[in-house]
Amino acid sequence: MSKYFIGIMTGTSADALDGCIVSFEKEFSLKGSHTIDLGKSYKEKYEKCIRNGHKITNDSNDLLKIENELTKKTVHLINKLLRNTNMSSKDIHAIGFSGQTIFHTVKKSYQIGNPQKISDNLNIDVISDFRNFDISKGGMGAPLIPEFHKYIYSEDDKKKLIINIGGISNGTYLDGNKIGAASDIGPGNCLIDFVANKYFNKSYDKNGYESSRGNIDMKFLNFLIGKTSKMIYPRSDDKNDYYVLLNKIDNKIMPNDLLRTLTEFTAEKIKEFYLFCNKPNEVIFHGGGTKNNFLMSTINNKINVDVKTTDGEIPSQYAEAAAFAYLAFLKKGKLFN
Numbered sequence: 001m002s003k004y005f006i007g008i009m010t011g012t013s014a015d016a017l018d019g020c021i022v023s024f025e026k027e028f029s030l031k032g033s034h035t036i037d038l039g040k041s042y043k044e045k046y047e048k049c050i051r052n053g054h055k056i057t058n059d060s061n062d063l064l065k066i067e068n069e070l071t072k073k074t075v076h077l078i079n080k081l082l083r084n085t086n087m088s089s090k091d092i093h094a095i096g097f098s099g100q101t102i103f104h105t106v107k108k109s110y111q112i113g114n115p116q117k118i119s120d121n122l123n124i125d126v127i128s129d130f131r132n133f134d135i136s137k138g139g140m141g142a143p144l145i146p147e148f149h150k151y152i153y154s155e156d157d158k159k160k161l162i163i164n165i166g167g168i169s170n171g172t173y174l175d176g177n178k179i180g181a182a183s184d185i186g187p188g189n190c191l192i193d194f195v196a197n198k199y200f201n202k203s204y205d206k207n208g209y210e211s212s213r214g215n216i217d218m219k220f221l222n223f224l225i226g227k228t229s230k231m232i233y234p235r236s237d238d239k240n241d242y243y244v245l246l247n248k249i250d251n252k253i254m255p256n257d258l259l260r261t262l263t264e265f266t267a268e269k270i271k272e273f274y275l276f277c278n279k280p281n282e283v284i285f286h287g288g289g290t291k292n293n294f295l296m297s298t299i300n301n302k303i304n305v306d307v308k309t310t311d312g313e314i315p316s317q318y319a320e321a322a323a324f325a326y327l328a329f330l331k332k333g334k335l336f337n
Contacts, residue, residue: 002093004031006081006124007318007325008074009098012167012239013189013288014038014046015203017070018321019077020314021085021092024329028152032085033318036077040203042066047194049102050239063102067112070100074113075121089124096328097128098320104131104238106140115336126336127328134332140236143170146182147330148323150174152313159280161273162310164320165189165289168237169270173277181277183234186269187242188289191262194246199255208294211263214256223248224265233276267298274303286310286319 003025010017016038021031045062074097082088097118099111109131119126131141149162149172156176163171169188173181189204196205205211224245231237249258266289274283283305289295290309300307309316327333 002091004087004092005325005329006078006092006095007321007323007328008077008095009321009324010038010070010100011098011288011320012050012101013193013204014043014100014167015288017073017077018318019074019081020318020321020325021081021087022322022325024151024326028313028322030314030318030322031087032081033315033321034077034081034084035317036073036080038070038073042069043197043203046100051243063112066100067114070112071114071117074118078118078122078124089122092124094125094127094328095119095122096130096324096326096333097126098130098324099128101131103240104142104236106236107135108132109135109141115334119336127331127333128336130324130327130333133334140234142168142236143172143182143184144327144332145170145320145323146172146179147332148319148326150177150179151326152310153284154178158282159278160282160284161277161280162284162286163270163273165266165270165285165287165295166320167193167239169266169287169289171270171273171277173280181233183273184237185273186228186231186237187239187262187266188287189292190239191242191246192259192266192292192295194243195255195259195262199258204288205259205263205292205294208263208292210256211259212294214254214258214260216264217250217253217257217261220248220250220253220258221261221264221268224261225268228269233273263292263295263298266295267302270299271302279303279305281305283307284310286314286316288317290316
C-alpha cells in the first residue's frame with residue numbers, strides 16, 4: 001500500500017486551490033506542494049452562489065460553471081504535483097478533496113467539485129464529502145481540522161491554541177494531548193475581502209495596506225461585536241452569518257475606515273476565543289490571513305503573546321490541504337473510486 005496521500009483545499013476565500021503530497025508513516029512529512037490561482041471570475045461567481053445559499057439548485061448555470069472549473073483545475077493541480085515530485089498515480093493511496101463550500105449548517109453541508117470525476121480522471125481513490133460525513137457521526141461538519149492540529153502539535157502538559165484564518169476563522173485549543181475546545185470563531189478574510197472587492201476592485205487587501213490607512217469606526221465596531229456577542233462555542237459558521245451584518249453599514253463610513261473596522265472586528269473575535277481558552281502561552285496561526293501583515297499585528301497587539309505560524313512544520317498556506325489529506329488517511333469521509 002502506498003504511504004502517500006494528496007490533500008486538496010480551497011477555502012471560503014475562494015482565491016486559490018492548494019494541494020500537497022504528504023506521508024503520515026512514522027511521522028509527518030511533506031513531499032511536495034503547489035497552488036493554482038482560481039481567478040477573479042471564479043470568485044465572483046462563487047460569491048454570487050453563496051449569497052443564494054440554500055436557494056441554490058444543481059441546475060444553476062453559474063454553479064455548474066464553477067464546479068466544472070474547480071474539478072478540471074483539481075485534476076490539473078494533482079497532475080502538476082505528481083510531475084513535480086516524479087511520482088505517478090500508483091504512488092498515491094488516496095486524495096482528500098475538500099470541495100468548495102456553498103452553504104453550511106450543522107444539519108446539512110453542500111460543496112461543489114466532483115470527486116467521482118477526479119477519481120475517474122486520475123485513477124486514484126478520492127475521499128470527500130467530509131462535512132456531511134462528520135454530521136452523520138454527530139458532529140457539526142466544521143471545523144474539521146482539529147484532529148490534524150492534535151496530530152501535529154499536541155504535547156504532554158502543554159497548552160496551545162492553533163488558529164486557521166481562512167474565509168472563516170476557526171481554532172483548536174490543545175490541553176496536553178486532548179482537544180479542549182474546537183470551534184469556528186468568526187470572520188477571517190471574508191468580510192475584508194468582500195469590502196476590498198466592492199470598494200477597491202481588489203480580491204483582497206494585500207498586506208492590510210488599505211486597512212492600515214483607515215481609522216476604526218467605533219459605532220460600527222460596537223454594532224458588530226454586539227450582534228455576535230451571543231454566538232457561543234462550539235459552533236459552525238456560514239459566511240452568510242457575517243455578510244448580513246454588512247447590510248447595516250452606514251454609507252458615511254469611508255472605505256478605508258470600513259476595512260480598518262472589519263480588521264479590528266476579525267482580530268477581536270480571535271481574541272475572544274483566546275480568552276475563552278484561558279490565554280495559552282503558545283498561539284500558532286495558519287491560513288491565508290497570515291499573509292495580511294496588518295491583521296496579524298493587530299491580533300498580536302490584542303492577545304499580547306508572540307504569535308507564530310505553522311511554517312516550522314508545514315508552510316502556512318498548505319496546512320489545511322495537509323489536514324484534508326490526514327482526514328483521508330483517517331477515512332473520515334466518503335470514498336469515491
